Amino acid sequence: MTAPRPRTLSELQRWRRTRAKRRWYKRSFRLQVMLLVGLLLAGMLLAQGTYLNYRKAEIISLQMGERALAVAKTVAAMPELIDAFDDDNPASVIQPLAERVRRETGARYVVVGNTLDVRYSHPVAERIGLTMVGGDNARALQEGKSYVSEATGTLGTAIRGKTPVRDEAGDIIGIVSVGFMLDRVEMDIARYNSLGWGLVALMICLGFAGAYWLSQHLKKVILGLEPYEIARLAMEKEAILQSIHEGILAVNREGQITLVNQQARRFLNLDDDHVLLGQPIREVVPNSRLLDVLKNGKQEFDEQMWLGDHPVVVNRMPIVHEGDIEGAVATFRSRREIVDLSQALTQASRDVDMLRAQAHEFSNKLYTISGLLQLKRVDEALALIHQENERAQAQMSFLMRCVADTVLSGTLMGKLTRARELGVTLEIDEQSSLSCPLTPTGQEVMMSVVGNLLDNACYAALHGPNDPPRVRLFFTDLGEQLLIEVEDNGPGVAPEHVESIFSDGFSTKTGQHQGIGLALVARLSRQHGGTVTLEDSELGGACFIAVLDRSLCAHISSQ
Structure with a gap:
């Protein structure tokens, strides 16, 4: 879209002045430097020559x-x-x-x-x-x-x-x-002055030659960019640094902070008025390890640390220019967000597996019913249908009667189906109850806590010495807290692993992306006024007890 053309004389004059300024503003940086330095030097030499002569x-x-x-x-x-x-x-x-x-x-x-x-x-x-x-x-x-x-x-x-x-x-x-x-x-x-003016003229020529060389050198140093291009890049860089979701800290060779973006300030719980530039990094972030990077010049990727009260994953890199270390920069990503994202992806994968298992289970049953009908064994086909219907109705009746939250009921129904597909007997204690619905936050927390504990229990039961594999679930909202208890007949938790079982990244399973579920359960329990503990199960394996605050339930005041 082009700008409107000037229609009056004053608009035309203003438009011409703007165009002239813009042309001068975008003139070659090399020419500007050469003219500025050359004319300044020429003026000084002429003034000095006039006085001396x-x-x-x-x-x-x-x-x-x-x-x-x-x-x-x-x-x-x-x-x-x-x-x-x-x-x-x-x-x-x-x-x-x-x-x-x-x-x-x-x-x-x-x-x-x-x-x-x-x-x-x-x-x-x-x-x-x-x-x-x-x-x-x-x-x-x-x-x-x-x-x-x-x-x-x-x-x-x-x-x-x-x-x-x-x-x-x-x-x-x-x-x-x-x-x-x-x-x-x-x-x-005049004879004596002519020599002086000749020297002045020679020095002016040399000054313009030096100004030309200086402009060439400066142009090379700034990578051939014009000043307005550098200004635009600086503004773009600042906008990018402040808008990205990662925290960034940079220091010079003396270990003083030279760059910090808004996300890093949020990680450090510092407001915008707090001056960080020029401050020693060891006083602001003692565990940043940027000083070590300055000394050894080694890159560090995906290291875990605490920045303020935030667990983060950090990358550290030295800033090297012509073989010399000029500084170092560190980028921080919130580990909580990474865990939440991984958990969401894991949950989505579990939902897909659950749907696949349900489809497979019902497909087998439909094939069985079809075969019985083809064999003219209608009574047995009807008996199988009634048996499956009664089992499903019993589960649904129990969940509808004892669980007031429909989202949690759906989660438990899916876990029952998945356990049956895996060959694990999942029992829900008849004394279990949830008498009031959950808040939206409570639904997310309960799905994560119950889902992770049941998945771990099913895995442990399948790899345990007892047959058949069994898992028992008990939950209640009676009293001042929500209580979830999951136990299995698996091999249990080795004594040397008891202290580390709830740590991020620790897992007794093989493969990638493990060690997240129990750590997430522990973090959610702490965030919502509770805790998670490990005990021995009556079934012979492990028993995990998670306690949550009842504020996750809606209409608490009416209870």
């Missing part, structure tokens, strides 16, 4: 002024020049002296004048005897100071060094002015 120009100008002043002081101190002021024609001595100094020092001019600003020397001989130009001689002639000034004379604007000429008595008798033309100074500054 400005300072260099100042230093060159200052040095030229100091040089002009030093030359002027040297000329003013020459004895020949001082003695020439007493001659009738000072210019004849001073002019050749000043020109020699000018050529040797590279100055543009060396002008010597008297106290009236009349020139005794000048690069242009015709200007000797004329007044000096610039108007900046007062401090030297009147105050006796030596200084550097910038003024415009007959030859142009120049940087001048000026100093007074004194006789032996210390009186001021003239002035020396040495000048370097400003355009010459600017040429020197």
Whole structure:
């Protein structure tokens, strides 16, 4: 579904701005890094180059002024020049002296004048005897100071060094002015600055090259992904971690928690405000064994442990990068849910077997009746029908009379049929009774408890030394609790197995998916205010007694 096209001018402008932002947002990460780093480096180099070249120009100008002043002081101190002021024609001595100094020092001019600003020397001989130009001689002639000034004379604007000429008595008798033309100074500054700007340009080029390499390296490090793709993956990862049904804990190489999802918080009974990130794993989950995984780098699968008050199945894996262990992660699955699921599958399998057994039993009986009818032995066929009907009616009458819950009645009817198919005599004690129906939870609990105890008893009776195999069931809701008692004439439970018979995974049977039934009975009994115990049976085998709270029955207050 496409977005509606803009219809007004303001909508069109807003749409264009949004598109422009989106285009820039999805621009190549490599180009963004290269431009950002390159432009930042170029800006810094240009700013630094501008400042340095400005300072260099100042230093060159200052040095030229100091040089002009030093030359002027040297000329003013020459004895020949001082003695020439007493001659009738000072210019004849001073002019050749000043020109020699000018050529040797590279100055543009060396002008010597008297106290009236009349020139005794000048690069242009015709200007000797004329007044000096610039108007900046007062401090030297009147105050006796030596200084550097910038003024415009007959030859142009120049940087001048000026100093007074004194006789032996210390009186001021003239002035020396040495000048370097400003355009010459600017040429020197430009020559020096050109090298500096060239270096800046070279560094900018190298900076862009380095920025390009850096962008390539970063692109490789982030697996060629763009920033918005990384952000989307991070959000997707967070959503997945928080939505999955397994608890997840991850630690870094120092053993500090770096990741925890909501299911893990629920296992630990911690609210969302409790800060876990950065906490040492040994303080939060002392038995996590993640520190052992960090040390040995070995993977561990389907290990059982307790996380808080939850029995869980845990997988642990190290996080390895380029051969180094950077951390470890553990995933937790609730063992109770696994047991419940296994029990549900087992119950479904039992129901299928029961239906198959019933179909097989009734098929045999129908074949028998059919054979008797074909042999014209109608009386015997009718007797068999009446016998089967009476037996079924007796069972149904007992269950309808003594068991007020229809779901439990159906369960017991199915177990009677299954036991008969297996060749086991299943007896329900005539004193058994359930005077009130069960709650929905009570129905599930009673089906699991009674079903598992009867299945185990039938198996034990079939593999016992006594013949025929017998199982007896007694249940009652008289008193304050529900009581279920199942006994058999099997071999019983060995003394060394008594302590472990109700543990998860323990079983004396062979094959997979064993050791669940009795552990589930024990857990259900504890959860519903009761317990399960093992005693010796009067039939010669084992007797299991399960006690449950009467809250599993409906309408308790009326009892």
